[in-house]
Amino acid sequence: MTLTKSASLVLKAEQARPARITESLESFPPKSIAADSAAELLLAYSPWARALNEVNLHITVRPEEIAEAVEAYNEVAHLLVAKLHWPLEAISILPQGSASTKTLIRSPIGNQKFDIDAVCQVDISEIDASDPMGFFQSVGDALGELEAEAKKRCWNIPFPKKPFYLEFTPSVPLATVSAQTPSSIAPRYRAAQRYQATALAVADTPTEQWKTSNPEGITTWVDDTAKRRLIVELSMEAMAIDKRADVAPVPSQEVQIIDTLRVAIRLFKRHRDMCVRRGIIAADVKPISIIIVTLLTSCYEGLADLGRTYNHPVELLDELASLMSHLVLKLEGQYRVDNPTVDGENFAEKWNQDGGARYRAFVAWCNTLSADLKTILALTDPQEISKRAREVFGIPAPTIDDTGLSSIGYRTPPATRPGRGLA
Known part of the structure; x- marks a missing residue:
């Protein structure tokens, strides 16, 4: 069988990664849960799903x-x-x-x-x-x-x-x-x-x-890929949140955790921004958003092409995070993240012009993301899970304003120049 480009990237990444982010998910669902007990499976994952969804809701543009x-x-x-x-x-x-x-x-x-x-x-x-x-x-x-x-x-x-x-x-x-x-x-x-x-x-x-x-x-490409379901058929209505009407011409930014590809893109972008806030990577070499979008969508597409399935969106988020850093190609000494819609365009072109600074920042961010997710997924107490997720993604403790969303109380840093559209 001829493999798609995305499937080949995933197989390469699986061979390159040392392990999944956390072994705690390898044994899920717990043996005490019957294979056909969707409600119990959802309940088992709910503390992590609820904490990550809290982050997802907070970072949604109003x-x-x-x-x-x-x-x-x-x-x-x-x-x-x-x-x-x-x-x-x-x-x-x-x-x-x-x-x-x-x-x-x-x-x-x-x-x-x-x-x-x-x-x-x-x-x-x-x-x-x-x-x-x-x-x-x-x-x-x-x-x-x-x-x-x-x-x-x-x-x-x-x-x-x-x-x-x-x-x-x-x-x-x-x-x-x-x-x-x-x-x-x-x-x-x-x-x-x-x-x-x-x-x-x-x-x-x-x-x-x-x-x-x-x-x-x-x-x-993102829309078509996101529609491919990698989660086994559960009672996903249990994870649904209320929808608001779309506002044309800009699509509504409401995204549910079952829309795992988009949730991953959003959470990982927010984590990248927090790594800049925490001084782990510098703002001028942080991974641009189009690279994150391309790597995660390619990974999701490849997993779908390979027929992989997961019990819950939390499992799939874990998988995407553990594979992402290994999806970057290096051909003839040059880093590549190819634009799937324009042949020959390399979104990582600047990575080959800065002595490796951007690639090192990308790896540092991926390693921090893996470590932070490992910490969250190793916890079992719902309150501790929620607390750690808020700390990692920069969400303050539950002080709710009149919009229903928490406001962030960080000190404002010096102004930075806006990006270039794809940044």
Whole structure:
């Protein structure tokens, strides 16, 4: 049988890891629980599930903040229409990155902004496809009154009175650009066949050329992978939490623990941020979110391709954490985390340009994550489990505000520069 790329990565990672994070889960479910007793199995895992779900709920971005992002999208769209005289129907502004994959999280610092990534797709007939930099700059000029700042491939819009800043990437459909300027895309950045329909061209300011991008493809990959059930059929309704209505165009960020891939991405991103707070890794070399998303989704996909199943989401979280650090490829001395939607793009490219600083930070974070999860999963008293989980993920003891979510009381550190959309 021919193995998929993700399945091969998982098999390699299983051979490389010394052991699972905690042997305590190897013997689950307890022998005293009948194999068909779903209720007892859920009960046995409930202290850990409840503690991790408490973290998951706390780091969820509030619905009213998502609603503000919707307003910001509309403001940007109408400004482009007014300044560039583009018809409104020629512009499509969509969430990308964490906002679109439902893995957006709150900062561990109470008043620090989070970033909302957005991509602006423009009808090719409205622009000169042979001039990517002219297109990029025209968008920036139109957003001047919003104090937009140019980044590598996007414009950062600070929105001073909002709880977020917007990373705004102008783009055009890749197929339309290719038809007019076939030599303008770097040959090593081609849209993967599976995701060609959603591929975009974005202006790459360092090269002053078009570059292939596919945020919708990434979202589709994560969505499709997350739907593959690795948990044996239990009475999962017992783990359900109330849902809130989605807020368009930014998806609702409510995620249940049974949605284990997204919960893993969110929890691990939060743990990474806490490792920066704890001084374990430096902020300028911390693993960027797209690398975490890619490694975890590849791992989940590989486990599904191999037909692996787990008794409970806690078991699967343990598995994902123990395998993650061993999924990074090193080929001809170069670290690789391949973009599944753009052939040739390496999300870990900077890891090969800094003397190994980013890779060492990644390993240090993974080791700390494993140690912290091992501590949590070795506990048996529900109160101790909850206490340790709150400490590890930066959730204060249960002081509940009027929104139903705890607020974090850390001292605010010096301001840091926002990321570059995928960070």
